[in-house]
Amino acid sequence: MDPRRLSIGLIWLLALAGLLDGCTSARPGPIVLQFWAMGQEGRVAAQLVRGFERENPGIRVEVQQLPWAAAHAKLLTAYAGDSTPDVAQMGNTWIPEMAALRALTPLQPYISRSRVVSPTDYFPGIWRGNVIGGRVYGIPWYVDTRLIFYRKDILAAAGFSQPPASWADWTRMMAAIKAQARPGQWAALLPLNEFEQLVSLSLEEPGSFLRDHDQYGNFQSPRFEQALRFYVELFRQGYAPRVDDTQIASVPMEFARGHFAFYVSGPWMIREFATQMPKAVQRDWATAPLPGPTGGNSNTGIAGGASLVIFRNSRHKAAAWKLIEYLSRPAVQDQFHRLTGDLPPRRASWSQPDIAGNRFAVAFRSQLERVRAVPRIAEYEQIVREMQTIAARAAWGDLSVEQAAKLMDRKANAILAKRRWMIAHGRLPP
């Protein structure tokens, strides 16, 4: 084709496209909200927002479902490429990172005017995880905390009628179970590549594993070392197998066969166990709060879960807030629980019929009142992953507990170098 004619044709095409574009933006159509949700929440989000769209005919919600494994990279890429959504579900350990990027809208003005979202109704540890530098960046959507799933029949066979309340109890039970175990049978399962278990155990100890406004590691504190020692001993005594979760084909199947009596995990396992284990063992398992170091009320737990956030670049913040309010209603949260098994973050929702009738959720309810937020800094996940890598080496016997704690401090201090620099130069509030 003659190049001149080609270029003229192209110009026409561009002009036409511009014209069409102008047409669509000029027409006052419905507001379209982009809503990103992950994993199984993403699968049911489209169903949940239908009720919202019925109530608000002027707003349409486009749900995009992201797989958890790719979500973090996608959010950061979207931020770098200026294509963030209006509303997103966000794992609450990611909020500090997104807040440090100044990608999120502070929600305080919306909350103070809201009649649905009342901060005092939320479990305090969960709410605090969304407050960074005095500003609220997310509204908790569902919560998770790690506690124990256990086999009542195996405990009874070992001579115990109650789940453990203290670490000493727990050790005694595991020793008794291990003593009468067949080969290939263990007392507990805590996959060595998951950091949440050790974090949960160490949060039970008052005091955090970071110090001086989260600028340095505090892993060599006696309290953390006590938790680490308890954790490492589980493996050294042979109570728990040294395995990663990639090596376990199916946890419900192994749990059903009695290959372990205790499993430390989160609320999503309720549904997994209820649907994937044979009927014969359904009466033999239960949940219990994570034992505390000294029993009584010394137990707490990690405050996990996900929140709903509004991105700073959103052009429909008011509509986005409406959606968050809708998803925060107790009745909608009960519907959400029914669809996913996720646990609601506010007390009002726990009296709804579906959640109140779930006997496995009761243990979570009592632990949620006492959960603690993890350090709210962008480097959190990197630090705890390093921590877990080192803890696994200690569990294998490569390092002593003291050496491991020292190494954790060194790694954490190196990871936090930039944060210290930012604080020293006044670019980040401590």
Added chain:
Amino acid sequence: MKSDQRIAGWIFVAPALAVISVFFLVPVILAAGLSLTDFDLYALGSLKNLQFVGLDNYVAVLRMGLFWRALGNTLYFVVAGVPLSVAAATGAALLVHSRLARWRGFFRLALFTPVVTNLVAVAVIWKYLFEKRYGIVNYVMALFGLHPIDWLGSPRLAMPTIILFATWKNFGYAMIIVLAGLQAIPEELYEAARLDGAGSWTQLRHITLPLLGPTLMTVGLLTMVGYFQLFAEPYVITEGGPLQSTLSVLYLMYNQGFDWWNLGLASAIAFVLFSLTLAATGVLVHAGRRRGWV
């Protein structure tokens, strides 16, 4: 050459040059620049938080225990995996090439199939085959009275299992190249050797292997460069575990770059890996040149 001819030449290569510079040269230069900064999450938020750090990232990489661990694992994979793959490829090619073999087309296809199957899918299948409690490999071993082995769960055996997997997955490609090399060897040489009374072993040693030299060299180089970039196998099968025994240099780079957004450090790791691959290639090429294989 006339000048308008030269211009025409440039016009013809221009599209290729443009693609190479946009998708290769420019990113490489940018990455080199990035490796001299502390580009991280804070710098992503505001470029004011970016510092020029000179060679600090490279020093940090060389002082990082995990890097040496990953490098050790990668070298293990290369040193054990490349000879194994090349040997398997040569052996299979000889068998498939042999005039005594029947069903040659079928075997060629069967041995080449792993190359074109989806890596993730077959990796998942291997994971099940080598499962400690329910895997078929341990089941078969038990039939012979052998104790079950924790193939992927033991820090000592996970890498050998991955090497086995990678060899099985990749040798078919090398086999096709070696087969082409075998077919290029003139039949007269074998005839002459037979007249001189050479047996099949002598023919293999003194005709086939020497004439196959350049082909084996190419295959070895290609396999080595590929194996230095070990990533997908441990990513799918072991996630780098147990105890980082299958963590590769590229996996470490991925962790630093895309999990933690430490792009400065990740770029430095990429350049260190690049120089190592280049050096290893240089050594191999030098050795091959002395024998006249390159």
